[in-house]
Amino acid sequence: VQLQASGGGLVQAGGSLRLSCTASGLTFSRSSVAWFRQTPGKERAFVAAMRWRNDIANYADSVKGRFTISRDVAKNTAYLQMNNLKPEDTAVYYCAAATISTTTPNTNSWTSWGQGTQVTVSS
Numbered sequence: 001v002q003l004q005a006s007g008g009g010l011v012q013a014g015g016s017l018r019l020s021c022t023a024s025g026l027t028f029s030r031s032s033v034a035w036f037r038q039t040p041g042k043e044r045a046f047v048a049a050m051r052w053r054n055d056i057a058n059y060a061d062s063v064k065g066r067f068t069i070s071r072d073v074a075k076n077t078a079y080l081q082m083n084n085l086k087p088e089d090t091a092v093y094y095c096a097a098a099t100i101s102t103t104t105p106n107t108n109s110w111t112s113w114g115q116g117t118q119v120t121v122s123s
Helices: none
Strands: 001-006 009-012 017-024 032-037 044-048 057-059 067-072 077-082 091-099 117-122
Touching: 001 091, 017 032, 017 091, 017 117, 032 067, 044 067, 044 077, 057 067, 077 091
Parallel strands: 009 117
Antiparallel strands: 001 017, 017 077, 032 044, 032 091, 044 057, 067 077, 091 117
């Protein structure tokens, strides 16, 4: 299983970015997907997740109303649309997948991880 995250970059506060997570070796029609982020010296933090059954999503309080997780089964790609970005959103963003139907924020439940993509939000 391989997950490839992309779409990070430098953006001004208030701007938008869309992250993509392309999978090989699994299908998002039967795998839940999540996004986490990490800054230096801190643990990886939950951002959003979508369960493969019923597309139910879960968001961290800090991103609710600004970020949207989605998936395109035909492209086997998941997305994280990030709007109204803030400097505190600066981090390396990782996508993760699990074959169970879940939106858990627990990193241990996510069995496959991508390599991360840097998002930097300037003030």
